[in-house]
Amino acid sequence: MKAILICPDRRAAVAFLARQSPLALVPMLGLSVLAHWLSELASRGIKEVTLLAADRPEQIRAAVGRGERWGLTVDVHAEAREPSAAEAGSRFPDDSVFLADHLPALPDAPLFESYAGFFAALQRWRPLAPQHRVGARQIAPGVWVGLRCKLDPTAELIAPCWLGENVWVRARAKVGPDAIIEDSALVDADAAVVRSWVGPWTYIGNLTQIDDSFAWGDGLLKHPSGAFTEIVDPFLLSDLRGDHNYARRSPWYGRLAALLALLVTSPLVAIAAARNFRSPRPLFQRKRAVLPTVVPTHTNGREMDYRELSGLGRIGRRWPQLWSIVRGDFTWVGNRPMTAAQARLLETEFEQLWLAAPVGLFSLADTFGCHEAVDAEARAHAGFYAVDPDPRKDWRILNRLLCNALTSPNPEPHLTTH
DSSP states (O other): OEEEEEOOOOOGGGGGGGSSSOGGGOEETTEEHHHHHHHHHHHTTOOEEEEEEOSOHHHHHHHHTTSGGGTOEEEEEEOSSOOOHHHHHHHSTTSEEEEOSSOTTOTTSOSSSOHHHHHHHHHHHTTTGGGGSTTOEEEETTEEEOTTOEEOTTOEEOSSEEEOTTOEEOTTOEEOSSEEEOTTOEEOTTOEEESOEEOTTEEEOTTOEEESEEEETTEEEETTTOOEEEOOOTTTEEETTOOOOOOSSOOHHHHHHHHHHHHHTTHHHHHHHHHTTTOSSOSEEEEEEEOOOSSTTSOOSOEEEEEEETTSOTTGGGTTHHHHHHHTSOEEESBOOOOHHHHTTOOSHHHHGGGGSOBEEEOGGGGGTOTTOOSHHHHHHHHHHHTOOOHHHHHHHHHHHHHHHHHOSSSSOOOOOO
16 A cells, blocks of 8 residues: 655744754654654555655655655655645545644644644643653653653652653753653753743753743744744753764864963972872873764763873862873863763763763863762753854853952862853
8 A cells, every 4th residue: 555645845834843844853742743644654554655845855854764664665755845635646646645734643633824733732642642652651640751851859840741752851940831841852950841842952041931932942932922032042042962063172272272381380290299299199190081972872982091180189180181182182171081981871862962072171060160070960061061062152161260260269169150
């Protein structure tokens, strides 16, 4: 048996939903609209499916492959415009024709005529979604969470709400009622998501309030009114997938600056040697760190050596790592080095972003006092830093550390947020 499935083209009424992907690939509680349809067609005994796609057919082709995961043979046809059901039927007279503008189980709930209609369909689908999502479990009446979620004990989940896979909800955050958090999103401490839908890989920043809205990447839309805002401050709302297109070593002037800093601060070695005189530890301790990788969900098995200087405090002992910058192993700002054993403890895809950024002498976590820690807070800062290779962010981190070092009465800086 064969079928024709028409993927909806862009719709002016729901333009926000097509910002990052075709409407057919918009997630609905974990699975895309297209995935729901392919599962339904497979359950009806269909063996071959032809997809007619006018909007970004290359993304649709990449998402479905050849249809193996559904036991189908799928062929994607690029179209100049979205054909009607009648047009598709005339071209393929022996095949059944379907339009993926609604979920198969909700034919009376169109998805792409208005934002209100899309949100209403989400709420109608929520009680049925656990039957179609492996690993979804109900942890309280009306509260569903997916696999590998991390929920802080102080977070408040109010029914009805749905959390997809790899979702992280941090301290004192509030999710619900009528909230849907798609896969791999992060709701930071003291944030709130109420009567809203949060797209996959979206960061909801500390103290950010999302109410009656769609939040996806850096876009925020009020679904009752359709008012749209692009958030330029990544600390409020941003895309966790980021670019990851980092320079893996400092430029020549950064390496020269590190060499000059080594020469100027060389008396620290004498101070450290005096403090470490009676200690059994070597003055220069050899350490091993995992090399960063552009595929953050896997380590590449390669490691590098670096040194720490005994006898000094948490920041001072990093002095030999200035030479690592000169050699090109470190950058001035990045994520702190991590051992292979620590890397294996990174659980979610967001935590594994620690390894997507270069190894740095200083880190965003340092500005929050997480010196050398690999706890949940440090992982959150490292993941957030890794999503966006922005030199301006590096300068802000260095400036913040310097200002705190000059104003703090403590020898080791513990910077606070503002």
